[in-house]
Amino acid sequence: MKISGVRTAVVQGNYEWILVRVYTDEGLVGLGECYWGAGVESIVRHLKGLLLGEDPHNVDWLYQKMVRGMSGAGSTGGATVAAISGVELALWDLKGQALGTPIYNLLGGRHRQRIRIYADCGHGAQPTPAAWADKAREMVALGFTAIKFDIDNIAAARFRDPYHVGVGRSGWLQGQQQPLANAELDLMVELVGAVREAIGPGIDLALDCHWNYAARDAIRIAEAMAPFRLLWLEDPTPPDNVEALKRVTDRSPVPICSGENHYTRHGLRQMITAQAVDIVQPDIPKVGGLLEAKKIADLADIYYIPFAAHNVSSPIATMAACHVCAGIRSFVALEFHAHDVDWWQALAVGGESVIKDGYIALPDRPGLGIQLDEEVARAHLKPGAAFFA
Ligand SMILES: [Mg+2]
Missing domain, CATH: 3.30.390.10 (Enolase-like, N-terminal domain)
Incomplete structure (x- = not known):
């Protein structure tokens, strides 16, 4: 062939x-x-x-x-x-x-038959305890046993540089490391406390910082979040400096997770071998693919660092990711980031819902095990893009 x-x-x-x-x-x-x-x-x-x-x-x-x-x-x-x-x-x-044969059979076989999915809740509808608690309950009602909120950029109080050219434009100063204001930290505690109260102790809760904090401020956030028993605190510091990330991880009372902005096993090597994270989380259709992800998971496993997977893809790469996640010994969860896209599931034909009760069941069909619904894909084609032409 x-x-x-x-x-x-x-x-x-x-x-x-x-x-x-x-x-x-x-x-x-x-x-x-x-x-x-x-x-x-x-x-x-x-x-x-x-x-x-x-x-x-x-x-x-x-x-x-x-x-x-x-x-x-x-x-x-x-x-x-x-x-x-x-x-x-x-x-x-x-x-x-x-x-x-299914892809998972080509990557070492399965450790599990269903892949646990965690639901990304973004910043919630608005930064209020009631809105965050509602969003969390909505996801748990759908069957998810793990959820994640974006804890960064929730408060205007953050911006202590009122004459900065970015203020009042997007409000999104990613990576700028503005000092953490007490009011912002207090609001984080309020929001996360409301979520934990709404979901109870049995649902896992992760928080994403999107690389926005200085190491000392990240440690302050981690300490403030300790009572809420997080699954992880994600990307507290920018992705460029593993030593700064390790400083946070070494002092954090909650697990620190990172990896989605790194590429290939070479890009993730230092983070893993320096034990700068508690959980490593590459994005599989970005990091180098299925076998590269397996190699990264195996390297992390030597240090007893579990593997989670960042994911913002359609059902196609999501299902591909499931095939490798099935074969990873210490697997935590795979992200679902498209709750607001009501045709996400319809992009895949394979007979049943891709995500059901917070899990994806691995199909036993050859290859990926699902196919693209061409009609749905064409209906949402990017304007001007080719359709496999
Ligand atoms: Mg993230």
Whole structure:
């Protein structure tokens, strides 16, 4: 079997879902998806030249060929790795179909039959204890046993630099490390306290900081959150400095989680070997794909660091992620970030709901085990984007 084509389609969800199909001369077609980003789709089309005529079974060799072939064009991180990841996902789907077995059977087999999903609640409808408690109850009623809120940028009191050019524009000063105001910390305690009271002790609760705090302020937040017994506190400091992150983790009374803005096992190596996190959380269709994620999980496992997975994808990459999460020994949960997209589930045909009662059941069909509903995908195609043409 030889690869005969590589084509893309971009579906406009709450993110751009960049779908990839890899075609073969025997008629089998593999389906994958890349993490969003400027340039990703055109890089996938560029990768086609490295793939045509190759045997799609040799997934790891083809991954290395793409990485080496793009080494002068950013294959240590960013859009290039996201593009390679989407192709890698499609190659696994193809190989599973060719061999008549689910992808998880090709990645070491299963540790579990259903994958636990955690629901991202964003910033809630508004930053009030009642709104956060309502949102949390809504997610728990849907069957989720773990939820996450965005704890950063909840209060105007944060902005102690009133003449900064960013103030009053977006209010989003990501990564600026404005000092944490007491009023902001108090509001965090109020909001998270209301959520914990609403959901009780049995539901897991994570909080995301989106890289917005200085190390000392992150430690203050972690200490203030200790009574609420978090599943984790995510990305407290910017992604560039592992030593600063380790300073937070070493002093935090709650588990610290990070990894979604890092690429490949090389990009995550120092975070893991320095034990700068308690839970590592790469994004699978961004970090390098299924096998790269498995390698990262295995490296983390040597340090007894469990693996969670960031995810903002359509059902296609979400299901692909499930196949590798099934084979990871110390797995925590996979993210669901599209609760507000009411056609998310409809993008996949496979007979049943993708997410049911807070879990995704692994299909026993060959490859990915689900297919794209082309009608739904076309209805939400990004304006001007090709549909696998
Ligand atoms: Mg995050």
